[in-house]
Amino acid sequence: MDLNQTISHEHEFSYCRADFNKVAQLIYECAGIRLNDSKQQMVYSRLARRLRVLKLRSFAQYLHLLEQDPDSAEWQPFINALTTNLTSFFREAYHFEILAQQMQTSRARPFRIWCAAASTGEEPYSLAMTAMEAYQTAQPAVEILASDLDTQVLATAAQGVYTVDKLEQMTLARKRGFFLKGTAMNGGKARVKPGLRALLQFQQINLLDSTWPLQGQFDAIFCRNVMIYFDQATQKIILQKMGRLLKPDGQLYVGHSENLHFISEYFTSCGKTTYRLTERAIREWGVG
Ligand SMILES: C[S@@+](CC[C@H](N)C(=O)[O-])C[C@H]1O[C@@H](n2cnc3c(N)ncnc32)[C@H](O)[C@@H]1O
Incomplete structure (x- = not known):
């Protein structure tokens, strides 16, 4: 396997197989989260935002920044970017x-x-x-x-505070009993x-x-x-x-x-x- 292999040529930032492997290793070590190979594009798009904020050009630079400083303030945004947060009210009712x-x-x-x-x-x-x-x-x-x-x-x-579409599946009694509807600038929110x-x-x-x-x-x-x-x-x-x-x-x-x-x-x-x-x-x- 060529670790320098570029994952896609359409990328704004340089990103290769070894970068993905390193991300997978780091998030496993600090959060226990396993990222399999199907997550390569997801990792790119989620972390690309961090590279933009930090004005970096490559994933190698970003990973170096993390690895050289275990106390770097960037660890938390790195973790936040890689968690999957799907949830809903009364999920699995x-x-x-x-x-x-x-x-x-x-x-x-x-x-x-x-x-x-x-x-x-x-x-x-x-x-x-x-x-x-x-x-x-x-x-x-x-x-x-x-x-x-x-x-x-x-x-x-x-x-x-939630957008009202998140409350859609809830009974009217729950919506009325437990939420306050936003008005004016907060319209569409509860x-x-x-x-x-x-x-x-x-x-x-x-x-x-x-x-x-x-x-x-x-x-x-x-x-x-x-x-x-x-x-x-x-x-x-x-x-x-x-x-x-x-x-x-x-x-x-x-x-x-x-x-x-x-x-x-x-x-x-x-x-x-x-x-x-x-x-x-x-x-x-x-x-x-
Ligand atoms: C898919 S959501 C599930 C949310 C909710 N429990 C549900 O079932 O709807 C998974 C959550 O686990 C959190 N998570 C991932 N790794 C974690 C860890 N090592 N310690 C604590 N929380 C973690 C993520 O940040 C995310 O919010």
Whole structure:
């Protein structure tokens, strides 16, 4: 394989196979994200914006800038550019029904939820709406920690402002109950109501880090549609750490194409892509 091979001649910046390999190596090392060869064009278009901002001419220059300084401020925009943030309100809706049931049968006050790949906020706000509906109060005893590796999506999440098309699939009752419609300059936008926002805290957490800045245990952990980007060895490490943060009767919710069969000694299914700790996990990890 020719590593100097130019990937396309139509590019504004010089970009070859070795550049892509280096990007793939760096994002794997710092975020656990695997980029296969089909992502070569995606990497180019996402990082080309950074090269333009920094007025660089080649990917080699950009990669040199990153590699020569582990503390470079460019690492975060590099990571932000390469994450995939697709999400929506009440995505995989069955989980919110399972969560409502879990809340209604749990005695935990506050009921604590960690949303570990919160992206632009649609998922944690859906959790907050579910809590208000399940407890039938605008001030439920619920705490939701929304985290993500990507600082840009977290900033969007914290703002809680969405274009109205993002709300399209939601019932009228939810739109009216939980959002304020923008007017004049904010026409076409909707903001989550302050009461909903008050249930959430936002924090940057890299799931790949050896320690997470978290305290106490959670009744529910939502870790959906992020593990697909990690290899199985990485998933195993993360899941074992997450398991220790679950209360003995806590539930872990994963994405529709993710499953925990390969770690069945510690997690057992209790519904559609929803898991509980096994007796062994509770015994070995001393949770509770
Ligand atoms: C496809 S989105 C899923 C969003 C939401 N959980 C859902 O299911 O709709 C994946 C999210 O995982 C985040 N992510 C990727 N690698 C991560 C890591 N190492 N630690 C924490 N978050 C990560 C990305 O920034 C992105 O926002």
